[in-house]
Amino acid sequence: MLGLPTVWGAVAMTYKFVCPFAQLDGVGARIATSAVFFAVGTGLILRVRHILMRELSETRAVADAAQSALLRPLPPRLDGLVLAAGQLSADRAASVGGDLYDVVATDHGVRVVMGDVRGHGIAALGTVGAVLGSFREAAHDEDELGPLMRRLERAHARHLRQRARDEHPSACGGEPENPIAEEFVTVLLLEIRRDGAVHALNCGHPWPYLLRPGAVRCVEPMSGGDPMPPLGPFPLPAELAPVRCGRIRPGEGLLLHTDGIEDARDHHGRFFPLRSTLDGAVRGRPITPQAVIHAVYSRLLCHVGGRLGDDAALLVLRNDRSRVPAQHAGPVVRTAHKVL
Template identity: 75%
Template sequence: MLGLPSVWGAVAISYKFACPLAQQTGLGARIVSSAVFFAVGTGLIVHARHGLLRELREMRAVAGAAQSVLLRPLPSRIDGLALAAGQLSADRGASIGGDLYDVVATDHGVRIVMGDVRGHGLAALATVGAVLGSFREAAHDESELGGVLRRLERAHARHLRQRSRDEHPAAGGAEPENPLAEEFVTVLLLEIRQDGAVHALNCGHPWPYLLRPGAARRAEQLIGGDPMPPLGPFPLPPELAPVRCGRILPGEGLLLHTDGIEDGRDARGRFFPFQDALSEVVGHRTVVPTAVVQAVYARLLRHIGGPPSDDAAMLVLRNDRRRVPVQHGDPLGRTVHTVP
């Protein structure tokens, strides 16, 4: 920033002492001198503007690269499931925030994580990276879903301890903006088995929605009881038994989301009618994950009339498996059918 005034000053001094016109005191000479200084100053400002825009583009490219690593693009299909996901960031100009999600196919079934770090924007990226990195390994290594959740808890605790050391005054860090005791992340872990059964562990996160085109209730929330507290403030209980919260038949869909969608308000303070919007989007048509994500976001932005006040992530999948066998004692009592 000091370079521009220095250049402008050097040009002014050179013109003043080297140009004969600058020595004259007439009105015409003064007008010419003013025009020269104005042109030089304008050129310097334009040059600075181009430099700042170039730096901004580079910063956005770095942010996009970080997003592709942390929230890597999901495949369109995985183990018989069609997928699509999206995210709206509350930070203006940012494409990344404090929401996280991923889907992996394992020997134990398709495992999904959806989470929401306290806060949003770039400040939450380190926590997102710690949780997602742990999930991507633990999902394959742990035979039980409870083991995956414990690995996420340990990764989050290590991350907080490291932050505490980095931000301690003895390490040269400033006073932390947010006390570490208040740091937490909500997590929903799902395991979708070959028969379509959905098993879940929930730490303070919204439950998913089952999407059934043509049914009387086209969007129904799958609730598996009271969720546990978010990761961070309290330790996990000794026993972690996943709950079966539903079953997806071929052609049906499942939607996971963060609370930034349900908490969206319009100018009159009314919440976004999420379930009604889902029922309208699904209708009697086939569940198309990409179309559902785009349609819900369009309705959300139209409802709030501007950018969201919180990060809003969404993940939609559709069961494209050919046949789901009837299970003895299936609580949903639905018959077997095949996808045409």
């Protein structure tokens, strides 16, 4: 990049001292000299712009590849559930964010994780990878949600320590005094059993919504009480007992989301009406996960004028087990991905 100004200076000096026309004092000579300098400068500016645009395009391609590797494609059906997920990033420089989600079929039931890393953009991808990598392994190994959540906590803590050592090499391999203390991640763990019963552990994340298109109230919060603090600032409690939040009956759905959706404001400062948007999307019609996501995102972008202040992720599940036979094959890791 520094070579271009050097070239411009070299051309200017060469023209000034070598070209005979540049030695003349007439008005015409001065106009011609100015035109030459303007043409050379314009060419160099356009060249710099081309290089910057190419580097930005390459950066976005790398970021998209990293995001796709972390949030792998979502199967349309998994153990009798119909799935779809989506993500919108607040980072305008790249379509990546700090939201995470995954769905795996295990011997213990279908397990779901939804999380939100503090911050967004490329810097949050490391934490997303640490948490998702731990979940994908531990979801099959752990019989209960409590030990699974502790595995996620340990993975997050290891990631923060490593980041602190990398960013503060003066620690000389020792433990830094303040390993990125303000970093945290909210995590919601769900276990959906064969009868549709939903068990959960929640560390600072919004509770999901139960979608029941045939009921009088077709959108209801599925809550298990006050959530625990996010992973990072405080250790988990000694006792981690999952709570039963309710049940998803055949034909009903569940929507998980990050707080970037309900916290989104319009230019008048009004919050996004997620519940009423869901009501309009599912009332009187079968639940189609992709259609629900499209309806929410369309109204969300209209609400904020196309500019999000935080990442916004959605994950929609529909219990289709009355029509889809149980899949008896061995458990295979399958994951959720964005559908935009």
